[in-house]
Amino acid sequence: MDKSLSELYRRELYRALLQPQTPLSAGTPPPRPATLSGLMSPAPAPGIGSLWSVGMLANPPHPVGILSALARSPEPPRANTLLGLSLFAPPAPAATLAAALASRPRPPQWVAVRPRFTEFHKNLALTPLQFADGMKKRAGVVSCLNNAYYGTSSEPDNSFFVGSWAKNTATRPPRDVDVYFLLPPHVYNRFQQRLWNKQSALLQEVREQLAATYPDTDMRGDSQVVVVKFGTYSVEVVPAFMLTTPGRYWICNTSDGGSYKETAPWAEVDALQAADTANAGNLRPLIRMLKAWQAWCLVDVKSFHLELLAAEFIAQSPWSLKDFFYFDWITRDFFAFLCRRANGYVVVPGTGEVMALGDAWLSRAQSAHQRATKACEYERDNLIETAGDEWQKIFGPNVPRSV
Numbered sequence: 001m002d003k004s005l006s007e008l009y010r011r012e013l014y015r016a017l018l019q020p021q022t023p024l025s026a027g028t029p030p031p032r033p034a035t036l037s038g039l040m041s042p043a044p045a046p047g048i049g050s051l052w053s054v055g056m057l058a059n060p061p062h063p064v065g066i067l068s069a070l071a072r073s074p075e076p077p078r079a080n081t082l083l084g085l086s087l088f089a090p091p092a093p094a095a096t097l098a099a100a101l102a103s104r105p106r107p108p109q110w111v112a113v114r115p116r117f118t119e120f121h122k123n124l125a126l127t128p129l130q131f132a133d134g135m136k137k138r139a140g141v142v143s144c145l146n147n148a149y150y151g152t153s154s155e156p157d158n159s160f161f162v163g164s165w166a167k168n169t170a171t172r173p174p175r176d177v178d179v180y181f182l183l184p185p186h187v188y189n190r191f192q193q194r195l196w197n198k199q200s201a202l203l204q205e206v207r208e209q210l211a212a213t214y215p216d217t218d219m220r221g222d223s224q225v226v227v228v229k230f231g232t233y234s235v236e237v238v239p240a241f242m243l244t245t246p247g248r249y250w251i252c253n254t255s256d257g258g259s260y261k262e263t264a265p266w267a268e269v270d271a272l273q274a275a276d277t278a279n280a281g282n283l284r285p286l287i288r289m290l291k292a293w294q295a296w297c298l299v300d301v302k303s304f305h306l307e308l309l310a311a312e313f314i315a316q317s318p319w320s321l322k323d324f325f326y327f328d329w330i331t332r333d334f335f336a337f338l339c340r341r342a343n344g345y346v347v348v349p350g351t352g353e354v355m356a357l358g359d360a361w362l363s364r365a366q367s368a369h370q371r372a373t374k375a376c377e378y379e380r381d382n383l384i385e386t387a388g389d390e391w392q393k394i395f396g397p398n399v400p401r402s403v
Helices: 003-019 033-039 050-053 062-074 094-102 113-124 128-149 184-189 198-213 266-278 283-296 302-316 324-339 362-380 384-395
Strands: 159-162 177-181 218-222 224-228 235-244 250-253 259-263 345-347 354-356
Touching: 003 362, 033 094, 113 324, 113 384, 128 159, 128 177, 128 235, 177 250, 184 198, 184 218, 184 235, 198 224, 198 235, 198 250, 224 362, 250 266, 266 283, 283 302, 283 324, 283 384, 324 362, 362 384
Parallel strands: 177 235
Antiparallel strands: 159 177, 218 224, 224 235, 235 250, 250 259, 345 354
């Protein structure tokens, strides 16, 4: 049997033990797992524990009986024999399954993966205080601009989150808060009277309005945004004009003499949400972990590019519908996928803009893949702290060394 399929068989065995799933009714042949179809043989073969042969029986054998038979078998079954073991009815108590597994010469493997990556993901979430602080910073900046351009002190009006705060992919330690502020049409008309780089002049005006309220705060106009640097957060304000097409906006681009760039931020949010939903909620955790790698290893790649690449990767991953028990393989495989995308491009949802990826990050991605490959081997063999050392080289201290 192919080594990779043998390992996959064992992994599914222990996943079934550690987290049994709801069984099908007796006598119902379970469907082939779609995400593993590329790994399974074209036609089912009879054998011990085969899902297809026993599924045709009126009273399928109990999982413990299958495990006991497998324990006596010198070779693991083919890939299509035990995947989805927990689909049998009725489910066995975990203690009984553990007893059956105890008779096998190979002990349970990957025991630390699920708790390690579960804890890692928890450690990346913003704390309630960090969330409240970000909301407060945004409210103050928006209130200042509303007073300058609309004559009100409203904190939420004429603005909305974009970036990680809109997509629910923000991580700790806190980075920045990205906000669109919608300027009234007469401001656009006023700046159209200028002869040179209207967009640069517009950013400088917005900066000056904010400086009047925050005189001791460092801020700058930068390409498309005005950055307001607070002690805990930087608020990146994107001055924007609403277009007649729903969900479309013009934002400033100060490069090459200045121009307006059309954006569709809600299309980006919708695309990420759809991809996350289609892949069992695994996209957002993966993105947060990749941001931890980006920050810890000082990777010269944009967070937005990582989001788009992660969505593309997870859609074709055979583990996309699994849980944290498979996140060692998911992260390892992403880094391999990323290495193959050097000097490629991504396409922005909504606008279809093509963005070059370059390769300034390639050596960091190659190193991460090598370390993740080692960590996966250590996880398989339950070398928990040794695996943790490798993961921390990739992701930093937020991923626990031991669990």
